[in-house]
Amino acid sequence: MSDKFQAFMILGALVLLVIIFVLLKHGKMTVKYSLLWLCLSLVLLVFALFPYVVYVLRDLMGVEMPVNLVFMLMFCFVLLVLLSLSIAISQLAEKSKRLTQANAILEKRVRELEKALGTPTDNTPDH
């Protein structure tokens, strides 16, 4: 691995780490979802600082080019992140469904209460 490439790797990993911390600091991302990203950037940083780790892994897995191993691992990581996002979306969908249902049932109760009390409703459709 050339020194130039190593410098780029270190820089890239550091930038990713900083971005994640800034997002966390400003509350744009919750810690729960940041953990996977933090893992990814830390592993990248380790690879960039100590290329020896990559060479050992390459020999263990029988990959020709060390850089291909890095790409492959990164791709696996991204897949993991995407999968976790799909799970998060499914959970959110279920929660928003429950909220919608509870809201609709409450809305009916309010409508009936207003009717019983004789309060004029503000959303009468115009004809």
Next chain:
Amino acid sequence: MQTKAKILVLIPCYNEEANIVKTVERLRELCPQVDYLVINDCSTDRSAALLKEHGYEYLDLPVNLGIGGGVQCGYVYAVANDYDVTVQMDGDGQHDPAYLMDIVTPVLNGELDMCIGSRFIRHEGFQTSFMRRVGIRFLSGMIFLLCGQRLLDVTSGFRATGRAMTAYFARNYAADYPEPESNLAACLAGFRVGEAPVIMQERQGGVSSISSFKSAYYMIKVSLSLIIDRLSIKKIHYRS
């Protein structure tokens, strides 16, 4: 005779301005003893205005949930309001309230936990298109393979459920095309499911929620859901 049983009819409604008033009027005329609840799933036509105008009982979902989430909302309402039997009936005039008591009675008498109104027992009335019958036959066979229960009209949305079944559906109900999946789930969870013959009409107006374009997606999605249900509900069953 249990004449004082509380019965609720759920009528899911998504862009049914052409049929909804007729459906509700006919239900009120033929079955004045039952309560009904129209579930307006965020219709984009005048359905909501019509419901309000006529002073019908309705739920207004603030965002579109699809047929599964909408009907489930009705089951949640039925549990909260302590209904003995809950019936699901389409808002498009396909299901005739004249047969309502035919599917309610087995549930009311405690013979079944869920009774499905089936077109294919006596083969009378509107039998739907050939391709759909093939699809329904396939799903019926699949449910038979997965749980050993023979149900003929597995996509029928005309179904009566007892208290326990209603509570189960209020907790777990499939999202997109829920009928076959919830039928299988009910069988697997150990509920007694059966069918009663009814005569269905062709839809009176508007468009069906399942277009021919989507039917391939429908078959794949439902088949996959059925298999997943088979795998997951077995666990629930063993745990309880």
